[in-house]
Amino acid sequence: METSRHPYLKSLAQHGYIQGVTLHTKATNTPLCHYFGGVRYALAPSERWRRAQKLPQSYSYGTKDQPGSCGGNTGVCPQPGFMDLSGQDDWTEDCFQCNLWVPLGEPPREGWPVLFFIHGGFLQFGDPNTFSAAALLGDAALNAIVVVPAYRLNVFGFLYSSELEQDATSTGETVGNHGFWDQRQALEWTRDHIALFGGNASQITISGYSAGAYSAFYQLAYDLQIPDGQSIIKRACLWSNSPVAQPKPPSSAQIQFNQLLSVLDIPASLPWNEKLSALRAVPSKTLLTSAMSIDINQFRPTSDSVFIQPTLFHSFDTGAFARKLSARNVRILLGECRDERNLYATWFPPTQNSLQSLHQRLLADYPSPVVDALINLYYPDGRLPADCENWETDAFGRVYADMQVHKMQRGLIHSLAAGGAEHLLYRYRVEYRLKCADKTLPPSWGVTHATDQYIWFWGNGEVIDPEEKPIVRRALIDPFVKFVHGEDDIQWGTANHQEIRTLKPDGSVQIIQDPFWDEAMRVWKALREVGEPDHVSAAKL
Template identity: 75%
Template sequence: METSRHPYLKSLAHRGYIQGVTLHSSATDKPLCHYFGGVRYALPPPERWRKAQKLPESYSYGTKDRPASCDGDTAVCPQPSFMNHPYPKGFTEDCFQSTVWVPLGEPPKGGWPVLFFIHGGWLQFGHPNGFSPAALLGDAGLNAIVVVPAYRLNVFGFLYSSEIEEDASTVGETVGNYGFWDQRQALEWTRDNIGLFGGDPSQITVSGYSAGAYSTFYQLAYDLQFPDDQAIIKRACIWSNAAAVQPKNPASAQVQFNQLLSALEIPAALPWTEKLSRLRSTPPETLLSAATSVELHQYRPTSDSVFIQPTLFKSLDNGDFARKLSARNVRIMLGECRDERHLYAVWFPPQNTLPSLRQRLLADYPRPVVDTILKLHYPDGKLPACCKNWDNDAFGRIYANMQVHHMQRGLIHALASGGASHLLYRYRIEYRVKCADTSVPPSWGVTHSTDQYIWFWGNGEVLKPEEKTIVRRALIDPFINFVHGEVDIQWGTTSHRELRTLKPDGSVQVVQDACWDEAIRVWKALREVGEPDASNAKL
């Protein structure tokens, strides 16, 4: 959807003024919503691999005569390209900003509910500037503020080591998971400041797609550690992802750090202060290039005992997580696309051999987990009849199972076993809208990310009239009701084994989950592997 932009000055009371825009449909000149880009939620840390700083109470965005310019893009963390589409506008490590989309008119009593959306990208790439909920607000009827934060990614957001731990201890900080801490900073900023935009801080839905959905799970887990009066998350959407296994331990993270030192020719025998000094003085482009060249080239969360407890997955097993969720009555919408595997297959694909496939999976998962899932998928070590090759087809399938299909069902199993099945709203999408062709080949079918054009009502493109009718009835109206906090969202499922399914012909059916038994077989096998320990650091 093409839009025209009209300047819009917004007073944020004690926070001063920001200059945004009101977006209008170019076709009809109908106003859609207000937009603010690059709204700072935190101050940058003094050095790499430190926590961002909360905005002081005295922080002001600008004056009425000289408001902060918030009519453009949000800052983007340095990152690799995906599918040969590099971000053309430049990177900065000072990416502590959000885009904020606000409905037109006066807010209701108490304020608009808030949709806090975390972008995806394997935690390695991505940014808020590729998302547009303008039509969702201005045409589909979502009466909610949408906040989309940028956060640190890849080596900048998820590097962990004993050296960084030593450094963090000198300033009284925790170490690692900086990207998750950035998201939390943005979430706390939203709680503390969204009222200035007309939002209701007590009605925040945290949502995410892909790695953003993965992030949503960990943000929810962290939020559940707090007393009710300090919690932020009211509802959650986990779209096309889920937590697979307990994140790596510090020993495994150290292996990756040491590989990075080697790639940059930084001697391992140097004092920790000198190692970090050299790493921090390395230009971001050089650091990123080295980080993606090592064997463990995927930078993922670490069980740091602060943001991520080493007993997190045990709390899923024993029902404690589900009981906390039920006590707080946090509802979760979660589901998948039919053909997730096609897009997953293009992210750092292996060579066409089983050993290469194993090595690729080790970049994401602990060794015992990788060996277990390979035995489950390929018990005789041979390429199964359903797969054409190891490097694309087999990799895409097993990766999609771990990222979405199997592990999301495992999470559902754990929550239902703990008594929280009544909080779950499951879906499956088998329908593709035409405008998805702008970014994803039609031959990939209903693959990972094609449904973002559904959830975001075109996501800047235009849905056909018949598509609008289909997706509104199937998903968008219930989703809007969910974000608005309505109790009965007309979902239709009656158990955690059922999925609200948007079929290829556009019909909506509630169906039994045909993939359940196989997924739970894999989930239980991985739970028997146990949590990562120091031995898992060995490849």
């Protein structure tokens, strides 16, 4: 959907003024919503791998005569390229800004509800500027503010080591998981400032796609461990992802850090502070290139005992997590696309067509005991299954999609239902593809990972064909809007946790009994029997 922009001045009370825009459809000049881009939510830290700083009470975005310019985009964390989605023009390590879409007119007395959306990209790439909520607000009747933050990614956001532990101790900070702390900072900024935009801070739905859904889950897990009075999240949407296994322990993270030092020729014998000084002096592009060249080149969260408790997955087994969720009455909408694997197969596939290469690739994402168990579950005789064309893309794509979405999400659902939180779950499955998805994803991939972003974001800047609109509106968008609005009855139609609201290829909506449940339980339970990663398993990497 092509839009035109009209300047829109916004007062943020004691924080001054910003200059955003009102978006109109170009074809009819119909106003859709207000947009504010690149709104700062935190100050950059003094050095890499430190916590971003909360905006001071005295912070001003600008004056009425010289308002802060907020009609563009956020900064973008340096990142590897993928499918021509990652450019370098707006790379900056100071990416602590968010984009906001705000409904037109006066807000209701209590304020508009808020949809806080975290972008995906395997935690390695992505940015808020590839999303547009304009049509979702202006055409699909979502009367909510949408907030999409940028955050640190890959080596900039998820590096961890004993050296960084010492550095954090010296400054009184937490260590590691900086990308998650950035998201949290943006979420707290939203809670504290969204009323200035007409929002209701007590009605925040956290959401995310892919790694954004993974992030949203960990934000929810963190929210559940803090006192009720400090919690932020009211509802959650987990689109096409789920927690997989207990994130790696610090000992495992150290191996990755040492590999990075080696490739940059930084002596391991140096004192910890000199190692970090050398790393911090490396230009961002060089650091990124070096980080992507090491064996363990996927930078992922660490069980740091502050943001992520090492007992998190144990709390799934005991039902403690589900009981906390029930006590807070946090509803979760979650689901999948039919052909997730076809896009997953393209992300750093194994370098050789062999089981050994597949095993090595999976180690970049998952603890060694989990990978060993997976290989035994999927390939017990060490041979390529008859329905797989090769190890590099087909076998890899299937197991990767099962881990990231299909089987592990069902495992989460199982643990929540067993713990008494079944009534909080709204499951979906998408088997229908909008035509506008063809612009970025090959039609031959089917209803693959990310095709449904064009549904949830009502075209995401593209135009949905008129005959497709009533199909996706009835199937998913109308109940989703009710969910974000906080309505009790969203008319989802499922009766228990093994039923799925399914948008079929012909556009019909069916409530189906999950045909993949038993196999998912076999994999989930086998992986839970492996236990949590520890120092012994880390040594096997």
